[in-house]
Amino acid sequence: MPTAPVPTPTPDKxxxxxxxxRLPTAAGTPYLxxxxxxxxxxxxxxxxxxxxxxxSLYDNVIxxxxxxxxGLDNYRDILGDPGYWxxxxxxxxxxxxxxxxxxxxxxxxxxxxxxxxHPRARTFFRSMLVLPWIFTAVVVALNWQLLLNPFGLLNxxxxxxxxxxxxxxxxxNPDLAMWSLLVISTWRGYPFIMVSFLSGLQTVPKELYxxxxxxxxxxxxxxxxxxxxxxxxxxxxxxxxDLIWTFQLFPxxxxxxxxxxxxxxxxxxxxxxxxxxxxxxxxxxxxxxxxILIISAAFTVLYLRNEARRL
Amino acid sequence: MSRIEISNLVKxxxxxxxxxxxxxxxxxxxxxxxxxxxxxxxxxxxxMVAGLETISGGEIAIGDRVVNGLRPKERGIAMVFQNYxxxxxxxxxxxxxxxxxxxxxxxxxxxRRVNEVAEILELTPxxxxxxxxxxxxxxxxxxxxxxxxxxxxVFLFDEPLSNLDAKLRGQMRAEIKRLHQRLxxxxxxxxxxxxxxxxxADRIVIMRDGRIEQQGTPxxxxxxxxxxxxxxxxxxxxxxxxxxxxxxxxxxxGGTELACTLPEGLRAGDRVTFGIRPDDIRPAADLPGGVxxxxxxxxxxxxxxxxxxxxxxxxxxxxxxTGGRVDLxxxxxxxxxxxxxxxFFFDAETGQRIR
Ligand SMILES: Nc1ncnc2c1ncn2[C@@H]1O[C@H](COP(=O)(O)OP(=O)(O)OP(=O)(O)O)[C@@H](O)[C@H]1O
Ligand SMILES: [Mg+2]
Numbered sequence: 001m002p003t004a005p006v007p008t009p010t011p012d013k014x015x016x017x018x019x020x021x022r023l024p025t026a027a028g029t030p031y032l033x034x035x036x037x038x039x040x041x042x043x044x045x046x047x048x049x050x051x052x053x054x055x056s057l058y059d060n061v062i063x064x065x066x067x068x069x070x071g072l073d074n075y076r077d078i079l080g081d082p083g084y085w086x087x088x089x090x091x092x093x094x095x096x097x098x099x100x101x102x103x104x105x106x107x108x109x110x111x112x113x114x115x116x117x118h119p120r121a122r123t124f125f126r127s128m129l130v131l132p133w134i135f136t137a138v139v140v141a142l143n144w145q146l147l148l149n150p151f152g153l154l155n156x157x158x159x160x161x162x163x164x165x166x167x168x169x170x171x172x173n174p175d176l177a178m179w180s181l182l183v184i185s186t187w188r189g190y191p192f193i194m195v196s197f198l199s200g201l202q203t204v205p206k207e208l209y210x211x212x213x214x215x216x217x218x219x220x221x222x223x224x225x226x227x228x229x230x231x232x233x234x235x236x237x238x239x240x241x242d243l244i245w246t247f248q249l250f251p252x253x254x255x256x257x258x259x260x261x262x263x264x265x266x267x268x269x270x271x272x273x274x275x276x277x278x279x280x281x282x283x284x285x286x287x288x289x290x291x292i293l294i295i296s297a298a299f300t301v302l303y304l305r306n307e308a309r310r311l
Numbered sequence: 312m313s314r315i316e317i318s319n320l321v322k323x324x325x326x327x328x329x330x331x332x333x334x335x336x337x338x339x340x341x342x343x344x345x346x347x348x349x350x351x352x353x354x355x356x357x358x359m360v361a362g363l364e365t366i367s368g369g370e371i372a373i374g375d376r377v378v379n380g381l382r383p384k385e386r387g388i389a390m391v392f393q394n395y396x397x398x399x400x401x402x403x404x405x406x407x408x409x410x411x412x413x414x415x416x417x418x419x420x421x422x423r424r425v426n427e428v429a430e431i432l433e434l435t436p437x438x439x440x441x442x443x444x445x446x447x448x449x450x451x452x453x454x455x456x457x458x459x460x461x462x463x464x465v466f467l468f469d470e471p472l473s474n475l476d477a478k479l480r481g482q483m484r485a486e487i488k489r490l491h492q493r494l495x496x497x498x499x500x501x502x503x504x505x506x507x508x509x510x511x512a513d514r515i516v517i518m519r520d521g522r523i524e525q526q527g528t529p530x531x532x533x534x535x536x537x538x539x540x541x542x543x544x545x546x547x548x549x550x551x552x553x554x555x556x557x558x559x560x561x562x563x564x565g566g567t568e569l570a571c572t573l574p575e576g577l578r579a580g581d582r583v584t585f586g587i588r589p590d591d592i593r594p595a596a597d598l599p600g601g602v603x604x605x606x607x608x609x610x611x612x613x614x615x616x617x618x619x620x621x622x623x624x625x626x627x628x629x630x631x632x633t634g635g636r637v638d639l640x641x642x643x644x645x646x647x648x649x650x651x652x653x654x655f656f657f658d659a660e661t662g663q664r665i666r
Contacts (some may be wrong), residue, residue: 207396210363213409215457216384225409229400 009251056285101186106193133191141255313374321368347518372557389458397442539662565625586655592631601648
């Protein structure tokens with residue numbers, strides 16, 4: 001029986017012809033590309049970081065040519081200072097209050113603008129509601145000062161409604177200042193939560209809501225049993241991030257109350273600034289800054305852990 | 312157990328008409344299957360019954376109530392979704408108990424029901440697991456359990472088995488059938504698997520482009536199709552459908568003459584669509600009463616118990632069947648017989664059956 005000639009397999013043309021464009025470099029190439037970024041980051045981050053820690057271990061830094069090394073004395077001083085503790089307490093109140101405010105307002109508004117309304121109206125509301133986020137702190141502070149001024153708009157309206165008999169100094173009254181600050185901070189910070197939550201909402205499978213609807217769930221049940229569990233990791237993540245930011249927030253506080261009246265709204269960041277640039281106690285300012293750093297770092301580790309678990 | 316009456320149901324998506332007036336009348340306890348190609352409006356119909364889509368026109372009644380304006384939970388329905396839609400943060404028990412909790416049922420009664428249904432569906436050992444820790448088939452059962460605990464008047468299923476592998480699908484199909492026999496609820500079941508449709512249904516509704524093409528018992532739609540679409544849709548491998556010319560003595564099929572008697576009203580020279588199932592084309596020896604034809608074998612598919620044989624008839628390809636042990640060679644001429652008693656004729660233009 002004649003056998004048909006076996007076709008010799010022709011080598012895959014492309015394989016043979018395609019030239020190799022790979023550059024003859026070592027495996028280190030990617031790091032070369034990272035280098036500029038690393039250098040800049042290093043210069044802008046590590047040097048100041050190192051300096052601040054160093055300052056906190058000396059006395060009379062910057063103002064004197066030869067500061068003396070005092071070890072942990074500055075830390076002992078700071079921890080013995082009631083001003084530090086009151087600022088710490090205020091920081092906690094301000095941070096926790098702000099984050100709670102951001103959460104409630106941000107999530108609430110996200111649910112509202114996620115409603116099934118005309119797409120154009122939805123886009124309009126979504127854009128309007130992120131506005132507080134895009135103004136610089138100076139503009140925000142000025143506007144709120146105008147609003148909350150004893151002769152400002154809010155007092156005028158309240159008076160007109162007959163709710164107050166004499167104007168209230170919202171930012172100047174020690175009993176009101178922190179609350180006012182929290183309102184401003186909430187207004188300023190909710191858009192981040194709103195946007196994050198909104199994008200999270202898009203990822204919740206629609207079928208879950210439909211299943212819940214058939215199971216007889218109303219709006220709150222759906223929110224509680226479907227939305228929240230689905231978005232718990234997101235919420236936890238953004239809350240921590242918000243906590244980290246708010247914890248060291250400086251401009252908004254400085255530009256509205258300046259930490260006052262008295263020390264009523266003094267937080268750690270304004271205390272640092274005051275120590276450094278009003279009292280010229282750079283060493284103690286550095287010490288407070290390091291304490292902020294340590295606490296922020298702890299939150300950051302928590303945040304990174306949470307993110308790693310999500311992925 | 313409730314009757315479902317769907318009359319002249321219309322669905323508009325903007326200006327797009329997804330349903331053009333659907334009428335279905337489902338008896339209490341009946342198992343009604345909606346089938347049809349993708350996009351024909353099966354899910355839309357089901358979701359309108361569930362109350363998940365608004366009704367653009369027409370009426371849906373469950374039991375004695377028109378439910379058009381009612382919310383899903385007021386309709387006495389339970390639904391099983393294609394992707395199960397289990398609450399990921401709740402345990403199996405939590406998933407099953409959720410609707411009962413919302414309806415403020417006493418805790419003891421909830422436990423009793425959940426345990427009972429878990430027993431039926433063999434979910435008892437899994438009650439404290441989260442859905443993520445379940446296999447596809449187990450999730451499927453939880454989804455059914457969640458529907459069953461509510462003891463609804465009507466079950467709605469939207470392609471519940473399409474995410475399972477073939478074997479599991481077969482098992483679950485049988486399980487659903489058994490459940491229906493046991494619970495006797497009215498069921499509307501959407502699928503595009505016609506085996507599921509044939510095996511499960513008391514009534515099959517075949518849809519196409521937002522209209523009902525035909526409805527009836529599985530027997531009726533399979534053995535007595537009204538249109539060429541239904542004939543081609545039901546059955547696997549599908550019915551052979553070829554455009555033919557009517558001749559004085561029968562049909563011209565490709566180059567071959569097929570002697571047969573045709574329905575009255577067909578004249579020589581008319582064009583018809585001739586339909587015959589693969590089961591009705593056999594080797595001549597197996598079918599003594601059939602009309603003999605000789606055609607070349609193009610391709611053979613061995614299925615085990617039988618073989619599908621592809622024949623060439625002019626420009627057309629026909630599929631016939633032989634026993635799995637019959638020896639045939641591709642490329643040879645084969646003597647066949649067509650069982651013309653089970654042939655169908657359709658208008659080549661409208662696709663309507665000519666009887
Ligand atoms: N939300 C919607 N908006 C616009 N058109 C839609 C919407 N939902 C469905 N349709 C259209 O309605 C028609 C019917 O869709 P439906 O989902 O009922 O099909 P189906 O028969 O379930 O198909 P499948 O087998 O693919 O699930 C399709 O043409 C689809 O494009
Ligand atoms: Mg569908």
